[in-house]
Amino acid sequence: MRLEKLIVTVLLLSFVGKINAQTVPQDVKSFSLANGMKFLVLEDHSIPTANMYLFWKVGSRNEVHGITGLSHFFEHMMFNGSKNYAPKQFDRVMEANGGSNNAYTTENVTVYTDWFQKDALELIFKLESDRIQNLTIDAKMVESERGVVLSERSTSLENNNFQVLNELVQSTSFQEHPYMFPVIGFESDIKSWTQQDLENYFRINYAPNNATVVIVGDVNLSQVQKLADQYMAPIPSRGIQPKIRTVEPPQNGEKRVVTYKDVTTPNILISYHTPETTNRDYYAIDLLGSLLTSGNSSRLVKSLVMDTTIASEVFTSFTESFDPYLFNIFAVAGEGISAVDLEKAIYKEIDNITAHGVTANELQKVKNQKVIQFYRQLETINGKAQNLGTYDLFFGDYKKMFEAPEKYQNVTAEEIQQVAARYFTERNRTVGFLLPETK
Secondary structure, eight states, X not given: OOHHHHHHHHHHHHHHHHHHHHOOGGGEEEEEXXXXXXXXEEEOOSSSEEEEEXXXXXXXXXXXTTSTTHHHHHHHHTTSOBSSSOTTHHHHXXXXXXXXXXXXXXXXXXXXXXXXXXXXXXXXXXXXXHXXXXXXXXXXXXXXXXXXXXXXXXXXXXXXXXXXHHHHHHHHHOSSSGGGSOTTOOHHHHHHOOHHHHHHHHHHHTOGGGEEEEEEESOOHHHHHHHIIIIITTSOOOOOOOOOOOOOOOOOSOEEEEEEESOSSOEEXXXXXXXXXXXXXXXXXXXXXXXXXXXTTSHHIIIIIISSSSEEEEEEEOOOOSSXXXXXXXXXXXXXXXXXXXXXXXXXXXXXXXXXXOOHHHHHHHHHHHHHHHHHHTTSXXXXXXXHHHHHHHSSOGGGGGGHHHHHHTOOHHHHHHHHHHHSOSTTEEEEEEEEOOO
């Protein structure tokens, strides 16, 4: 066995043994309140800290024309006052007690994260329950945050070329499904949200039966259950989120879009329709992304960046989704390289995989990378909480988290070749060019 492969194998076995010794599916305890709020609790007494992740099943896919961006907007508003805490006081109270927090919004979910000393657990329940039940949607604060979001949108499009192309290509890839909406929302919608829009959206989507709460760290189950009964159980279910009934029809022909910006070389984005996360092809597609752009020896990085100057940057993105979504390939052309030549170079590598497959060694390498990365995430309470919630929501059961390493290891070279041929086709793609502004 080559020394490099031996080292990777030893590291992998070390991670597997370490994590398996710490956490097994039976360690995770699950319960639900009468109002529908679900809890996952994992006791980890290695350090005197804990975290609380609140996964709300609301993202831009739950929006419609006229109110796009509201999911992201509430990520802002949730820190701007409730019955018992004034605007910005959520952060101040938490920080004064040694805690910190963050939040993020995607097409599928809005997630709030709290990290704190174990003695602050009841305080966190007080803070979270108050803003869930008694959020203040003050008109002056709405206008203030509306301006912040408009500025955020403008700055993002000015400074992030990927974001410019991603918004354009995504809205072109989807003709019917609400995945066409940018998470931050359309500018005209942001400017025109009404007070009634906000109140209706919050009432429906921030209902307890639309949340999964994950708590990991130096806590005990009985303590969490008691506090959940005290602070979360009294919150009534406030509505039933409308089911997303729209199904995006199969794309039956390549779509192309072009935009211009003050860039030095062309940027391109190629997006392929791919299935939802629960589809059996998920793990093979995820590994294919690693084969293409994970590390200097990956297919696209090596051929476009390391061995030539065709591109100065190339990466792929493939994320969890409730409905069929997209696999993205983004690249920045090298000096003197046209968008067309860069695009051809990318297809050359994809076509090579489709025609000839991948080697056993390169597949095993990305499998090891993926599994080691997975176990490294589970070394921290933060990684455990994030993964438990992600697997429970997107894969259908938190227990599937423990199956992931085996799922990756079981993917064959033949499956990689098959998913490349199945999804990475001309008819199934949307191509976006961001070209230098003409003088």
